[in-house]
Amino acid sequence: MTWWDSADDDEPERYDESDVRVRPNPKGNKPRTKVRPEHADAVTGVVLGVDRGRYTTLVDEGLPTEREVLAARARELRKRAVVTGDRVDLVSDTTGDDGTLARIVRIQPRATLLRRSADDTDEVERIIVANADQLLVVVAAANPEPRIRLVDRYLVAAFDAGIEPLLCITKTDLADPADFLANFAGLDLPVFESANDEMPLDEIGRALVGHRTVFVGHSGVGKSTLVNALVPSADRATGVVNTVTGRGRHTSSSTVSLRLDTEDGTGWVIDTPGVRSFGLGHVNPDNILGAFSDLAVIAERCPRGCTHLPDAPDCALNEALEAGELGDSGRARLDSLQRLLTTFA
Ligand SMILES: Nc1nc2c(ncn2[C@@H]2O[C@H](COP(=O)(O)OP(=O)(O)OP(=O)(O)O)[C@@H](O)[C@H]2O)c(=O)[nH]1
Numbered sequence: 597m598t599w600w601d602s603a604d605d606d607e608p609e610r611y612d613e614s615d616v617r618v619r620p621n622p623k624g625n626k627p628r629t630k631v632r633p634e635h636a637d638a639v640t641g642v643v644l645g646v647d648r649g650r651y652t653t654l655v656d657e658g659l660p661t662e663r664e665v666l667a668a669r670a671r672e673l674r675k676r677a678v679v680t681g682d683r684v685d686l687v688s689d690t691t692g693d694d695g696t697l698a699r700i701v702r703i704q705p706r707a708t709l710l711r712r713s714a715d716d717t718d719e720v721e722r723i724i725v726a727n728a729d730q731l732l733v734v735v736a737a738a739n740p741e742p743r744i745r746l747v748d749r750y751l752v753a754a755f756d757a758g759i760e761p762l763l764c765i766t767k768t769d770l771a772d773p774a775d776f777l778a779n780f781a782g783l784d785l786p787v788f789e790s791a792n793d794e795m796p797l798d799e800i801g802r803a804l805v806g807h808r809t810v811f812v813g814h815s816g817v818g819k820s821t822l823v824n825a826l827v828p829s830a831d832r833a834t835g836v837v838n839t840v841t842g843r844g845r846h847t848s849s850s851t852v853s854l855r856l857d858t859e860d861g862t863g864w865v866i867d868t869p870g871v872r873s874f875g876l877g878h879v880n881p882d883n884i885l886g887a888f889s890d891l892a893v894i895a896e897r898c899p900r901g902c903t904h905l906p907d908a909p910d911c912a913l914n915e916a917l918e919a920g921e922l923g924d925s926g927r928a929r930l931d932s933l934q935r936l937l938t939t940f941a
């Protein structure tokens with residue numbers, strides 16, 4: 597299934613990475629890295645953003661020699677997607693001086709990747725962000741109304757990619773989020789509540805330090821407002837369309853990395869304005885179960901190929917629940933797991 601089809605987006609998809617395509621790799625997610633010893637003098641940079649075939653990379657992060665280096669993709673990488681968050685090897689002019697252009701000759705192995713993949717029959721897979729380790733899902737308590745299934749889909753994408761999800765519920769000045777949040781009580785999901793004049797910026801900031809966190813959320817939930825408050829230099833387009841010019845909204849639609857500086861250290865906010873969904877076409881159920889480590893241990897006793905759904909015969913999880921072995925939160929946790937397992941089934 598493709599989950600953006602079933603999501604009730606009323607706007608066309610907006611992407612800046614339309615040229616980002618890779619061939620499906622039958623060996624799994626990790627693309628092979630071609631060893632080219634002739635580029636032994638290459639320097640490593642992290643891709644901060646992509647704009648029309650030009651990659652802004654950061655070299656020597658945190659060092660006195662830190663610099664942004666603009667680069668293009670070497671011909672031999674033409675078929676390989678280079679995306680925000682990629683660690684790449686750069687050659688030729690890597691000074692970062694005005695008017696210079698470096699060449700990306702290698703993509704280093706990725707720790708994680710978020711894909712906007714299509715369904716199983718689709719040959720095209722779009723990678724959106726590489727090497728993120730957290731996904732902050734932004735959802736509004738009202739206006740727009742929060743939807744459980746939508747958050748579930750983000751959670752599944754995160755768990756499948758091995759990325760820790762976080763949840764920020766905005767606009768709590770408009771509605772009490774308690775009922776909505778109760779649906780996620782069975783998860784180890786850090787939750788931040790944010791209201792117009794009470795944004796928990798310190799608390800969120802602490803959770804972001806030392807991490808690369810992708811921000812996702814559907815239009816209007818207040819994601820840009822949050823990003824701007826966290827990273828005042830970000831200048832992400834927010835709010836209401838200027839009725840005269842039609843501008844003032846969606847002025848930037850490409851994925852960008854923003855450095856968050858706090859007293860406790862730095863972190864990276866990766867904002868994905870045009871990306872409101874991730875493909876669930878290739879989700880591995882074991883990755884979802886693995887995010888529930890307490891339940892995964894019990895599920896080792898399940899029959900081979902067990903779906904762990906409520907009607908699964910001899911499922912050790914359902915049996916443990918009935919025997920009262922899952923503790924007070926067991927019902928909610930198993931419900932959450934089963935709900936997520938049906939999200940992409
Ligand atoms: N009442 C209330 N309004 C908020 C809050 N946060 C953001 N808003 C408003 O919600 C509207 C949408 O906020 P944005 O930050 O532009 O939302 P977005 O998620 O970035 O949306 P797109 O730009 O469409 O991707 C703006 O008018 C904000 O002022 C909040 O906590 N409470």
Ligand SMILES: [Zn+2]
Nearest residue numbers: 898902904911
């Ligand atoms: Zn089972």
